[in-house]
Amino acid sequence: MPIKQIKLRKLQMRLKDPFTTSFGTMQDKEFYITEAIDGEGNSGFGESVAFISPWYSEETVKTNLHIMEDFLIKILKENEISHPDQISELFQPIKGHNMAKSALEGAIWDLYAKRQNITLAEALGGEKKEIDVGISIGIQPSIEDLLQTIKGFVQEGYKRMKIKIKPGWDVDVLREVRANYPDLPIMADANSAYTLDDIEHLQKLDDLNLTMIEQPLGHDDIVDHAKLQAVMKTPICLDESIHSLEDTRKAIQLGSCKIINIKIGRVGGLTEAKKIHDYCKDHDIAVWCGGMLEAGVGRAHNIALTTLDQFILPGDTAGSSRYWVKDIIKPEVVVHKGVITVPDKPGIGYDIDESALEEFTVDEKVFNF
Ligand code: OSB
Ligand code: MG
Numbered sequence: 001m002p003i004k005q006i007k008l009r010k011l012q013m014r015l016k017d018p019f020t021t022s023f024g025t026m027q028d029k030e031f032y033i034t035e036a037i038d039g040e041g042n043s044g045f046g047e048s049v050a051f052i053s054p055w056y057s058e059e060t061v062k063t064n065l066h067i068m069e070d071f072l073i074k075i076l077k078e079n080e081i082s083h084p085d086q087i088s089e090l091f092q093p094i095k096g097h098n099m100a101k102s103a104l105e106g107a108i109w110d111l112y113a114k115r116q117n118i119t120l121a122e123a124l125g126g127e128k129k130e131i132d133v134g135i136s137i138g139i140q141p142s143i144e145d146l147l148q149t150i151k152g153f154v155q156e157g158y159k160r161m162k163i164k165i166k167p168g169w170d171v172d173v174l175r176e177v178r179a180n181y182p183d184l185p186i187m188a189d190a191n192s193a194y195t196l197d198d199i200e201h202l203q204k205l206d207d208l209n210l211t212m213i214e215q216p217l218g219h220d221d222i223v224d225h226a227k228l229q230a231v232m233k234t235p236i237c238l239d240e241s242i243h244s245l246e247d248t249r250k251a252i253q254l255g256s257c258k259i260i261n262i263k264i265g266r267v268g269g270l271t272e273a274k275k276i277h278d279y280c281k282d283h284d285i286a287v288w289c290g291g292m293l294e295a296g297v298g299r300a301h302n303i304a305l306t307t308l309d310q311f312i313l314p315g316d317t318a319g320s321s322r323y324w325v326k327d328i329i330k331p332e333v334v335v336h337k338g339v340i341t342v343p344d345k346p347g348i349g350y351d352i353d354e355s356a357l358e359e360f361t362v363d364e365k366v367f368n369f
Helices: 061-078 084-091 098-116 120-124 143-156 171-180 196-208 223-230 245-254 270-282 296-306 354-360
Strands: 005-021 024-037 043-047 130-132 135-137 161-164 186-189 236-238 259-262 286-289 339-341 361-368
Touching: 005 061, 005 354, 024 061, 024 098, 043 098, 043 296, 061 084, 061 098, 061 361, 084 098, 084 270, 098 120, 098 270, 098 296, 120 296, 135 143, 143 161, 143 171, 161 171, 171 186, 171 196, 196 223, 223 236, 223 245, 245 270, 259 270, 270 286, 270 296, 286 296, 354 361
Parallel strands: 135 161, 161 186, 236 259, 259 286
Antiparallel strands: 005 024, 005 361, 024 043, 130 339
8 A cells, every 4th residue: 555645734623612530621622633634636635533631541732743753753753554453563662652543544444445346344344334323421510501401402302311420429310310311322431530449439339220330440440340340330441441352352361341442542543443353343342432532533433433234332433413513524413313424425524624724723733655
């Protein structure tokens, strides 16, 4: 596959509403959009999901640039690539930095699919034509605000509500939500806000019929999660702790979780995401696609991945309008009754809105091969 040029564009976009998790509040997003160009009229696009601050993981927008320009792009320049599945192996000598790796691998996956004239979903082996989605709701100023927010999303048809929790905003809040919505699929995401000292408190969630609790304990833990899962009825889902197929194997072997949230950026790209999906399918572990408040390019990659059949549970890939006044793709991602129709155009299936891309770009670097 000829790659003639890689472009790194740094974008600044502002979320419509601030998004609060147990680790902090985000509203201004800065991130890289990657472009791989073949010199034959095709361009593939990727998006880095690293944030400005290392709150969710150790990577940041700045470390992304350092790793991409000083290491990963050099590797791409020096090696022939015939299929994007080879990239994760080529990147193997560079430890960690999965979001930087994924941003470049993603652009090449899109380029590959466009050159084959197939959709990215098809290139990955996905067959679903529609995907079910839920929505992730940040910590709100009050329970009334939360109930109001949920009401709107239920009316829009989202298939499940994920409610962010932290100490002081957990059991009572979820009990209230459950009382108002006896049959709604509800889950909680703690983003590592608890420890094993909270076991008795967390066990109270078992009465609320939650689909799962996501990452209650340490961001890098799989041992304590196994202890917690052994005494909790509610399925534990791991997010932050899973960076690879190897992490997945160990977590399943230990009994640390019953469900896995796959985020393409966190695991280093689509190739590794697919491997985790296949392993979970073989071991009867349900998976779903997480989100990182992506702009349209990242959102499109998530949609393509979710077409694989072990993505049984609704993901966090909400519509563009939940996040942005204006997204960078045309058309924007639209959710109708909790369902996204998978695009049928080649590659990521959405066009780049060139004027929006231009408007949000604050820096650009070009690497010629
Ligand atoms: O833990 O899944 C998470 C957003 C930022 C960082 C981490 C997480 C989230 C979300 C939002 O839950 C998912 C989305 O709507 O993109
Ligand atoms: Mg999470």
